[in-house]
Amino acid sequence: MEIKVRELSNGVKIPVVGFGAYKIQNENDEACNVIKNAIKAGYRSIDTASFYENEEGVGRGIRESNIPREELFITTKVWIDDDGYENTLKAFDKSLERLGLDYIDLYLVHWPTENIKETWRAMEDLYRRKKVRAIGVCNCTIEQLESIIDFAEINPMVNQVELHPKRTEKELLKVCKRHNIVVEAWSPIMRGQLLSNEIIKNLAKKYNKSEVQIILRWHLQNEVIAIPKTKTLSRINENIDIFDFEISKDDMEKIDSINNDERMKPQAYENLYKVTKKEIV
Ligand SMILES: NC(=O)c1ccc[n+]([C@@H]2O[C@H](COP(=O)([O-])OP(=O)(O)OC[C@H]3O[C@@H](n4cnc5c(N)ncnc54)[C@H](OP(=O)(O)O)[C@@H]3O)[C@@H](O)[C@H]2O)c1
Known part of the structure; x- marks a missing residue:
């Protein structure tokens, strides 16, 4: 299975589907083995973060996969406790060491904080020094993203946000397109919560695909990069078997109609979303 790529604003190529590594543990070689299985199945893009505490295992999986480094696209993120200029540079070095790599393909700010301006300056420096091939943010609202663009010398190339039907x-999506920012969807299948939805179930029957494949194909046709996570071998294969069918325009709209702007765990994220334009400019 060969996964197609698309270009970020700086010309760097990113696979159109990636593999999410949240909740996959370093312990008992879990991360190492899952990543090896994912790469063997055909994934070339792996999404981790210092917050996931599995960079070591992910890095080992990458090395043991025996796929040339330049064929892989590795993303990691700077956590909120490490915001600010110096802290971000230090956090980056630690991530690199834990992963056992000498560069990162995509480095992301995990959540915008009131120190985003300083954090972003460090991201730009890492990019200029060629320690990372691309930089971006996560969880930025339109307002937050536009504030960053106002002060940035190098614009974010990616915004990774919670996105699903x-x-x-x-x-x-419209704003990101206007600024040539690629959108990645985290929790692209809403951690399984959408699998009993009647619209999704009916489309799965109609296209003879699984519910998850319908959702991941919907992301693909929306030009959103999904990064589904699974520890399960059969699902690792299932989640990239989405390139042999096309959802019709009408059916895409049916999936769009499921939207109710729901967010996973709203209470936990509430404080992080309070960072306003005034605070970050
Ligand atoms: N930037 C951010 O703030 C942020 C936040 C959250 C997540 N992320 C990233 O986004 C990635 C994906 O999001 P996520 O892990 O929250 O959720 P997700 O990918 O939407 O869902 C993962 C869950 O769905 C199950 N699953 C996967 N494939 C399935 C299939 N084919 N059929 C049935 N169930 C299936 C998995 O179970 P099993 O593993 O048991 O198979 C797991 O419980 C993360 O791993 C992480 O890399 C980023």
């Missing part, structure tokens, strides 16, 4: 983020 219950949270379609149509306005954010």
